[in-house]
Amino acid sequence: xxxxxxxxxxxxxxxxxxxxxxxxxxxxxxxxxxxxxxxxxxxxxxxxxxxxxxxxxxxxxxxxxxxxxxxxxxxxxxxxxxxxxxxxxxxxxxxxxxxxxxxxxxxxxxxxxxxxxxxxxxxxxxxxxxxxxxxxxxxxxxxxxxxxxxxxxxxxxxxxxxxxxxxxxxxxxxxxxxxxxxxxxxxxxxxxxxxxxxxxxxxxxxxxxxxxxxxxxxxxxxxxxxxxxx
Numbered sequence: 320x321x322x323x324x325x326x327x328x329x330x331x332x333x334x335x336x337x338x339x340x341x342x343x344x345x346x347x348x349x350x351x352x353x354x355x356x357x358x359x360x361x362x363x364x365x366x367x368x369x370x371x372x373x374x375x376x377x378x379x380x381x382x383x384x385x386x387x388x389x390x391x392x393x394x395x396x397x398x399x400x401x402x403x404x405x406x407x408x409x410x411x412x413x414x415x416x417x418x419x420x421x422x423x424x425x426x427x428x429x430x431x432x433x434x435x436x437x438x439x440x441x442x443x444x445x446x447x448x449x450x451x452x453x454x455x456x457x458x459x460x461x462x463x464x465x466x467x468x469x470x471x472x473x474x475x476x477x478x479x480x481x482x483x484x485x486x487x488x489x490x491x492x493x494x495x496x497x498x499x500x501x502x503x504x505x506x507x508x509x510x511x512x513x514x515x516x517x518x519x520x521x522x523x524x525x526x527x528x529x530x531x532x533x534x535x536x537x538x539x540x541x542x543x544x545x546x547x548x549x
């Protein structure tokens with residue numbers, strides 16, 4: 320199986336930097352609260368100095384959404400939505416240890432992180448523009464069809480596992496207690512994205528290895544090396 324961004328995405332967003340992970344032996348009993356507290360404290364310190372809308376990581380995604388023809392305050396990147404909720408509620412709901420850990424790291428880095436149950440992916444996953452006939456399953460169980468040219472995460476069965484790029488994941492491949500294998504993707508568009516994605520990869524790999532009995536496979540993706548085989 321492989322993950323990749325289509326060439327058209329790299330050409331339209333040459334500033335894109337991305338990291339990918341694959342991890343096996345996931346279980347829902349990992350104790351991640353200490354790690355979550357550490358990363359949450361980093362986010363709290365940043366938010367004490369400025370609101371999330373002022374972060375360069377968030378501003379870059381807002382510009383990216385505008386270039387896609389979307390209103391950036393109507394459709395927010397996942398990291399902005401998490402930071403906004405964290406600032407307002409002083410915390411995030413607990414969903415699954417893997418999701419909770421990735422959400423906390425996303426808060427600390429202000430970079431969106433997507434997590435997919437690989438058993439729900441058919442034939443690999445590609446970030447590309449939608450054709451319009453793909454199916455998207457909401458968390459409420461409804462079927463939607465992405466708009467033509469909308470940036471989606473599409474698998475080989477023409478199913479969209481995320482809409483509007485980093486805005487909204489599908490309920491189809493969401494991590495659940497039965498999840499054993501996960502694909503994790505982090506993406507950034509800001510000026511220091513390459514350096515920050517590199518640090519995020521190291522941070523997340525260490526955190527995953529500390530909480531689950533597996534060594535995650537990782538990759539830094541670029542236009543010249545856009546594929547992650549796992």
